[in-house]
């Protein structure tokens with residue numbers, strides 16, 4: 001009976017999510033559906049970072065690099081840059097492999113590091129990737145430097161392009177809504193895979209490493225391998241998100257992959273509740289939307305004070321920062337913490 | 349029977365401190381060996397070298413006829429040599445049950461794809477881990493606390509949890525670093541009983557302890573360390589009668 005109700009609840013939730021883009025389009029306008037689509041990519045990124053930070057306890061401040069690697073993999077394999085135009089189903093697995101390899105390559109030198117040292121080194125790696133993207137223009141022009149790569153093929157599966165509106169059973173399906181469903185599929189898959197891992201032998205091992213690495217190794221856990229696995233998987237999720245981002249936006253440039261973005265993803269994970277998938281999703285959505293909600297600050301000032309007192313983008317960052325501080329003061333363990341995390345904050 | 353553990357000429361230096369100098373020690377299968385010595389004698393350092401936490405400067409370690417991999421704790425554990433820690437190291441925020449389940453890691457196989465597809469073999473393995481962990485908790489008397497968070501257990505219970513977790517790895521030699529430190533008489537009695545049961549199950553034990561009387565009634569053989577060197581080795585009776593041991597060891601602890 002209870003199980004039946006719970007199943008219904010899930011069904012209702014799924015239905016609600018399926019209707020969401022239509023409701024958003026109707027109530028708020030098309031621009032917000034676009035924001036919603038980008039928000040789903042953030043969720044995907046946060047799910048990836050959660051494996052590294054939330055499960056294995058490895059503080060990674062350069063995570064956006066894998067997003068960048070995935071994005072450039074897509075951009076180079078489906079644009080006039082090299083005149084290659086691979087289909088999506090071939091690009092994404094390639095992007096996953098490339099991103100995962102980067103995850104291992106960047107994780108390898110950090111295996112002996114922990115805490116703040118690890119954060120600094122990963123931050124450095126993140127910057128290195130960005131600098132490379134900026135400068136890989138000679139002797140062969142690979143990344144096209146700061147201009148980035150444009151005219152990237154739109155996301156498409158066979159003859160179905162996600163950049164064009166369609167008609168399904170006579171119902172018009174706007175391009176942005178179709179894209180929402182595509183991204184949603186990836187998010188659901190990522191959630192499923194991540195959850196399965198959390199409650200497996202590997203998930204337990206990651207948590208043991210997070211709690212006490214020496215004790216974990218002394219119980220027979222190959223901590224180096226397990227940590228590399230976490231890096232590779234997290235990077236793979238980030239790579240998928242990056243690939244979808246490139247195809248969706250149609251252009252990529254290094255400035256999308258700055259330290260600030262890494263910090264933002266980390267905030268999503270920490271604020272939502274490290275280690276708990278539901279929290280991570282909520283955190284990612286919240287932080288993806290908050291800056292957008294604050295966007296019309298200039299108009300509000302105009303309306304109330306009849307002229308703009310503070311530069312809207314500065315004020316936006318300021319309010320965003322204040323909101324973060326309040327949230328973390330109020331719930332240091334995150335909005336929806338994992339069991340372990342909640343205990344840490346309330347037993348001591 | 350072949351010797352289970354043979355440590356020969358182990359030395360380890362930390363900067364100016366010669367923590368271990370030419371220490372040798374053997375453990376026979378299913379026997380209990382005591383390792384005693386005053387504070388700072390190098391007992392814990394010896395455990396750390398043994399279990400791969402530190403690499404020795406000199407010396408050889410042979411376990412069940414094979415060399416122990418130096419500096420690789422997880423391979424030492426998988427070879428069948430596991431330890432507990434003087435300053436208890438359970439996984440504090442995991443449940444008691446999960447702590448023990450982690451111990452089964454080296455003996456089980458479920459990988460990435462297994463976790464994702466969760467086929468019948470993986471389900472069976474997961475069930476076996478769960479049942480095995482519950483059985484071990486029963487064995488050490490913690491079954492009623494399976495769902496508690498490890499850090500909320502009493503000191504003595506955490507020590508037993510560490511032992512259950514170590515047993516989950518399927519060891520042939522269990523190394524205990526001061527298992528009864530800070531315990532009262534009754535708790536010591538329980539620990540003695542548990543150690544004897546472990547030995548009866550065919551597992552050898554190497555036990556560090558300060559209390560000579562407690563260790564003497566437990567062990568077949570005792571090794572005494574002092575200032576990183578082996579001072580004496582013998583049966584409990586020999587050790588207790590050894591004037592050098594009485595002088596060095598008891599001399600230290602009386603004003604320590």
Ligand SMILES: Nc1ncnc2c1ncn2[C@@H]1O[C@H](COP(=O)(O)OP(=O)(O)OP(=O)(O)O)[C@@H](O)[C@H]1O
Pocket residue numbers: 362365367385386387388389390391392393394434
């Ligand atoms: N990682 C380390 N770095 C530097 N010195 C160390 C280290 N570990 C141990 N030592 C030193 O080595 C010596 C032996 O220490 P150890 O912990 O092995 O002694 P112990 O016999 O276990 O003592 P206790 O009975 O107090 O536990 C001490 O002088 C200690 O300060």
Ligand SMILES: [Mg+2]
Pocket residue numbers: 391392393434
């Ligand atoms: Mg010690």
